[in-house]
Amino acid sequence: MPPSADAPDLAVRTQGLSKAFGGRAVVRDLDLAVPRGAVYGFLGPNGSGKTTTIRMLLGLVGADAGSIEVLGAPIPEGARTVLPRVGALVEGPGFHPYFTGRANLERLDRLDASADPAGSAARIGAALDRVGLASAAGKKFRQYSLGMKQRLAIAAALLVPRDLLVLDEPTNGLDPQGTREIRALVASLGAEGVTVLISSHLLSEIEQVCSHLGIMNTGRLVAQGRVEELRAAQTTTTIVTTARPDAAGAVLRRLGLSEVTVSGEGASGIPTGQRPADIVAALVADGVPVDGFGTRRPSLEDLFVELTGEGFDVDG
């Protein structure tokens, strides 16, 4: 699909996507835009509608309103042609407990009408290798640890070369080492040019590997864009540490900084175009003894918390 003016080349695009279960709105008017080649971090607290959105992208759940395009094809109409190029991990691993890891992958491979039967063993072997499960392939799934189960689900998503990977909470239940391995895997897939949509309720787990972020809260997308853009949109605060806080505050006000506050240790304000060097010069010229000077930019974590609220409350 050639990129057009209003829709740059997007791997996933939804417009006005909405879904309610039993009268309760779970996803509301969602406009998702995942550019091709992006590693898109899909963030939101538990219960914010991420999984339902992902289920709609995969044609598992029907939308009440709005449209979905995945790799240029409408969903659910085009699901059968486009889903072979989409690998997915949805809401945790799901495998037959009394089958071995390998037999579970064989089952999925045999059901794939577009897969070449001759290459089955090679495909499965390569996928198991990639997630480090080759030596445990003959074990029954029920004997797997949580981390191994998660890896097997990722192996299933990587059975055939994909253009898009949808990974719903892939780090759930993993120890720090496992989380790091998943991140490395996602980064390497991103480097290969695979578009990755990775959801999490923990920003810190995926922040490093993402080029784009979308933040959901109570069914709505509250922020979306390139990570640098989201970071740049954050307001920076200038902080002066001094023995004469009042004098410093007066200087900052005179220079035109907004929201100037004065505390026991100094003063702070939000610059409205003033360069740090000029602020320091003005302070010194007014005889304010500057013990420390800095700018603070809130982290993405702060933004995330600000947009989604804090605490353990599950919205809905």
Add this chain to the structure above:
Amino acid sequence: MASFLRALRSELRLIAGRRRNQVGLLVLMSLPVLIAIATKESTRHGGDNRGGPDFFDQITSNGLFVALAALGVEIGLFLPMALALISGDAIAGEAQTGTLRYVLTVPVGRVRLLAVKYAALLLAGLLACAAVAFTGGVVGAALFGTGSATTLSGSQIGVGATVWRILLATLYVAAGMAAVAAIGLFLSTLTEQPIAVVVMVMVVIAGSWILDAIPQVAWLHPWLVVDRWPAFADLMRDPPRWGTIRAGLGVDAAYAVVFLLAAWARFTSKDITS
């Protein structure tokens, strides 16, 4: 077509690979053995051969009748139960283990998945009926020998003709199981609890047998799925009573079509949230 067969093989492997199903098949096959041994013991001790249910009194003169006696006994409960179990696994079971969402995102079209599932249930049902008949025939022949058989009409038919008719009877019983499979597959699309499917199927089957035994609702009997299942005995008449066989197959087919359509309507529009 090749990919359909590939998926069907995978489905059969899923059913056959499950220990519970293997044990279930052994249970089904043990009943004809029990019948044969019990009959042998009772004749040795001169127990009275009291006319009994269909075919039991013919066993001593021709062991092949064990196959028909076993089918007649198992059609009441064991065979429908077996089909209820594996049809519960078909959709509800996959939903419960969380595999359904992964199967559908492979992707497997929903209509195609239902077709593969039903084809596998048909084959599994046929295998179950054949296993019962085969075990009964072999064990019966070993304990009582074979020979020309006396039909229900009193005439004699040869061993070849007897085997042929037992084969037809097996297919007829399997047709009844095809109707059970369709009911089970539909119920399987309604829930994520395979055990609930088993219970609901058994309620339908047991309820039908009970209604079938109540003369006051005789008008309902021709419409009950179980009503003509025992009519496989009519294949042992001379000539076979094809009319009841045809009517029985008609009812089985009607149930299969209705419930498959219901399964299709339900499953193709369902939100998969499992």
